[in-house]
Amino acid sequence: MLTNERNKQMKHYGLLGGKLGHSLSPQIHELFFKYTGIEGDYTLLETPQEELPKRMEELRANYAGSNVTIPHKLHVMPLLDSITREAKAIGAVNTIKFDENGAEGYNTDYFGFGRMLEYNNIDVRAKRVAVLGTGGAARAVVKYMVDKRVGKLYLVTRDVAHVDKDFLKIAPKCKFIDYDGLAALTGDVIVNCTPVGMYPKVNAAPVTPEEISNFDAAVDLIYNPKQTLFLKQAAEAKMQTVNGLFMLVAQAVAAQEIWQGGKYDSELIVKIMQDLEQNI
Missing domain, CATH: 3.40.50.10860 (Leucine Dehydrogenase, chain A, domain 1)
Incomplete structure (x- = not known):
């Protein structure tokens, strides 16, 4: 003691x-x-x-x-x-x-992500959300979304056939799609949980400007640079943007x-x- x-x-x-x-x-x-x-x-x-x-x-x-x-x-x-x-x-x-x-x-990533959304007045309840990536950060993001009763949740991955089975436990109703399928998707919030666009490879984005603009708000967990290409493209489409800092x-x-x-x-x-x- x-x-x-x-x-x-x-x-x-x-x-x-x-x-x-x-x-x-x-x-x-x-x-x-x-x-x-x-x-x-x-x-x-x-x-x-x-x-x-x-x-x-x-x-x-x-x-x-x-x-x-x-x-x-x-x-x-x-x-x-x-x-x-x-x-x-x-x-x-x-x-x-x-x-x-x-x-x-x-796991405080769960609470940190939640506080970030709350501070920026982003409510995911009953909303359509796309999450890019299937790493550890994405797990916390998806769990938070489920607990907040997200409407439709899409997990975007390069290999749908080999998605970690843990995601099915966290979000049994989550729909898995590949990046080609994202082009036809519209929604409220798109969240980047991949490292694409992180310093020093700042000239890359995980998806196209057209795919980003199908949503109302863009959230990037990357904080360096403060404005990734993903967020820059979202800002150019007049969307709400939030970085990961x-x-x-x-x-x-x-x-x-x-x-x-x-x-x-x-x-x-x-x-x-x-x-x-x-x-x-």
Whole structure:
């Protein structure tokens, strides 16, 4: 059990992953500590997969919380004492809380995506939504859509025949289509969960301008560059556009809410986001 003495000390947090050299997570969490006055530090914890169990023991002994990124979001799950409903359904953990009850796994991408939509007044309830990509981020996005009772959900993938079966568990009524099928689709929101258009390959877009313009709003989980070609094409079609920076900060703040046991409003997310924008 944690002692009162330890609770008074500066708490340690970190990012558990493979190669972490370009991560913005330390900046985000240091800004969080700065603006909230909470005592804490945040470090990068590069860890090969074979050293993951040993690293987890170290974290249990010395850390209050950790974020998790590629390639450990799945591998860490058997090493935890408990996992939340959302993280189980998504099949990935990106946040761990360490306390007297052990190590509990969460997925804050789910909450970060939700807060981003809410902040931008995008309501998916009963709407027609297309999600591009089938990676880990897409799982969290699809789970959120299902929980918010999306009307029609289309998952766009290059290989319909080999879609991860987990998506059928998350969204049994989701319709899978290939990129050729997207051309005939119209809807309310299109979400890019692929890395296409990410720095440094900024001159690429996952779909054509004509396909994008069949929707009312475009959301891109990429935050570097701030305006991807995908979003630029959507803006030229007079659509609402949202990049992924708010989600990046919101999922980090959601992790801090878990660790600190408090709630923080969108003003803090925006303040941190504005600071980050100067450095991207």
